[in-house]
Amino acid sequence: MLVSVYRYNPETDREPYMQDVEVSLPEGKDLMVLDVLNLIKERDQSLSYRRSCREGVCGSDGVNMNGKNGLACITPVSEVATSGKLVVRPLPGLPVIRDLVVDMGVFYKQYQRIKPYLQNATPAGGRERLQSPEDRAKLDGLYECILCACCSTSCPSFWWNPEKFVGPSGLLQAYRFLADTRDEATEERLADLDDPFSVFRCRGIMNCVSVCPKGLNPTKAIGHIRDMLLSRAT
Amino acid sequence: MVTNVLSYGRSGVADWVVQRFSALALAAYTVVMVVWLAVNGSDLTFAQWQGFIGQTWMRIFTLLTILALAGHAWIGLWTVATDYLKKGAVRVAFLGCVAISLFVYVVWGISILWGF
Numbered sequence A: 001m002l003v004s005v006y007r008y009n010p011e012t013d014r015e016p017y018m019q020d021v022e023v024s025l026p027e028g029k030d031l032m033v034l035d036v037l038n039l040i041k042e043r044d045q046s047l048s049y050r051r052s053c054r055e056g057v058c059g060s061d062g063v064n065m066n067g068k069n070g071l072a073c074i075t076p077v078s079e080v081a082t083s084g085k086l087v088v089r090p091l092p093g094l095p096v097i098r099d100l101v102v103d104m105g106v107f108y109k110q111y112q113r114i115k116p117y118l119q120n121a122t123p124a125g126g127r128e129r130l131q132s133p134e135d136r137a138k139l140d141g142l143y144e145c146i147l148c149a150c151c152s153t154s155c156p157s158f159w160w161n162p163e164k165f166v167g168p169s170g171l172l173q174a175y176r177f178l179a180d181t182r183d184e185a186t187e188e189r190l191a192d193l194d195d196p197f198s199v200f201r202c203r204g205i206m207n208c209v210s211v212c213p214k215g216l217n218p219t220k221a222i223g224h225i226r227d228m229l230l231s232r233a234t
Numbered sequence B: 001m002v003t004n005v006l007s008y009g010r011s012g013v014a015d016w017v018v019q020r021f022s023a024l025a026l027a028a029y030t031v032v033m034v035v036w037l038a039v040n041g042s043d044l045t046f047a048q049w050q051g052f053i054g055q056t057w058m059r060i061f062t063l064l065t066i067l068a069l070a071g072h073a074w075i076g077l078w079t080v081a082t083d084y085l086k087k088g089a090v091r092v093a094f095l096g097c098v099a100i101s102l103f104v105y106v107v108w109g110i111s112i113l114w115g116f
């Protein structure tokens, strides 16, 4: 099968280019895109990409495959290379360090900004802070995020203002702590988000929802944050 | 005022709310206009048109709609500019033109509505 891979080595290449490689796939087996990258790397050690768990848990191998972001390790080749050709590029919108490896700095900065930890100054009653099953259920669909950045790097609003718009991943996490009954910093968290960029740059395009490999829905979480901001203002 | 509107210090909620309410005003005005024109439009005279616009409620409604238009256009185009115009000078020039145009529309609108 013909595989086209984005290559860029800042030390030797003046600009990025697409490298076409013919890869022979084993008969009767549907490989994952990561397996194909591994096959290429066996022949050409210089190809760089991130991966770790190879089972959709660590979130390190987010790439753009035939135009759609996803995790290479759990994306079957047959699903993306429908025209018979596989095209692999780095996640869009972030600076490329080398080949498929991008600089996630600005993505993590937005994550750090929403203070992704429980804030509670009241001493816990017992050994731990208990929640009712109903309150715990409010965190479902939020806590599962693996920070792969597939969503934020498919979001046009994040492309245009990565420094100011928190992005779908960060906002999903922001809502995860806003929705947590044990967190006491709701007011501070909302105050930090009430500017025209952090939340309100979301245009409801829902690219984030369509790519999330964990099936999460950042747009819905963003809607909840907006409702909280609105009721806080009135 | 100028530093405020050109900078990032505004409230996102306020912008969002203004955008929704101004859209409602614009939609209501459009409906009134379309209906009135559908009823009276076939052989409209200037006197008829002037009589319609000259009513006090219509003057106030029109002025409110012009203000809504100015607010709506400003927030919308400011958003577009901060998304797509990355060069500071280009953005300021563009937003300057927008601000001047909207200001002219408002002043012109008032002079039309209350000038005759």
Ligand code: SF4
Residues within 6 Å of the ligand: A154, A155, A156, A157, A158, A167, A168, A201, A202, A203, A204, A205, A206, A207, A208, A209, A218, A219, A222
């Ligand atoms: S719904 Fe919002 S956050 Fe998601 S891709 Fe669209 S603009 Fe970005």
Ligand code: SF4
Residues within 6 Å of the ligand: A144, A145, A146, A147, A148, A149, A150, A151, A152, A168, A169, A172, A211, A212, A213, A214, A215, A216, A218
């Ligand atoms: S919300 Fe989904 S796509 Fe976005 S970072 Fe989390 S797991 Fe990845």
Ligand code: FES
Residues within 6 Å of the ligand: A050, A051, A052, A053, A054, A055, A056, A057, A058, A059, A060, A061, A062, A071, A072, A073, A074
């Ligand atoms: S390698 Fe861990 S998610 Fe793909």
